[in-house]
Amino acid sequence: MSSLPSASYIQEEDLSGLPPPRQVKFQIGLVPGAAPVARSPYRLALAEMQELSTQLQELSDRGFIRPRSSAWGAPVLFVKKKDCFFRMCINYRELNKLTVKNRYPLPRINDLFDQLQGSRVYSKIDLRSGYHQLRVHEEDIPKTAFRTRYGHYEFQVMPFGLTNASVVFMDLINQMCKPYLDGFVIEFLDDILIYSKSRIEHEGHLKLILKLLKEEG
Incomplete structure (x- = not known):
């Protein structure tokens, strides 16, 4: 049994502009009677403020976010990663409480392991950055709004942290x-x-999937 190094297929710096329309568009359905919730921005350290300004500019340049007023507003915080990079996170907890949960069925782990029987070579492709390749339904864009010292922004692409994003x-x-x-x-x-x-078979499988992902944008 052997494995090849895992890799991130989609690099953030390669993504620019709104993604093309797809068969799936991210929607945020609310429970009956839900009303917009806005929270004050969190206090951030100086280094975090500088990072916030930088990341807001990058997201704006790519077309992923836009400045806009909204009745909704989630606060921003930062998580420091092992490589000392600050990951910007938006606390959508209040919005998630009001969101109708998507009951898309997750596969059973035991069933997934059963599929691997007889296999000897494995590769994992990390698609996390691909979240930003899925548009938010136009009517739901205001619900993704977040508040910062530098202004009020909303996502035009699917952000991290929303309850149904992963499914x-x-x-x-x-x-x-x-x-x-x-x-x-x-x-x-x-x-x-x-x-x-086998490795020979694996090369063919990898080329096929990478070609498919590239064609899908």
Whole structure:
């Protein structure tokens, strides 16, 4: 049994502009009687403020966010990663409480392991950055709003932190990879696992999936 290094197929710096329309569009359905919720911005350290300004500019330049007034507004915080990079996170907890949960069925882990029997070579493709390749339904864009010292912004693409984001993304990837599921592909949330019986076979499987992802944009 052997494995190849996992990789991130989509690099953030390669993404620019709104993604093309897809068969799946991210929607935020609310429970009956839900009203907009806005929270004051969190206090941030000087280094975090500088990072916030930088990341807001990057997201704006790519067309992922736009400045806009909204009755909604979530606060921003930062999480420091092992590489000392600050990841900007938006606390959508209040919005998530009001969101109708998507009951998309997640596969059973035991069933996934059963599919791997007889395989010897594995690769994992990290698609986390692909979240920003899915548009938010126009009517739901105001619900993604977040508040900062530098202004009020909202996402035009699917952000991290929303309650249904992972299963909607999983649904999209499952539709894309449907011909190969249970054959040599397992998709779980934002990862694709490719499994093969030999390295030669694995090269063919990898080329096929990478070509598919590239064609889908």
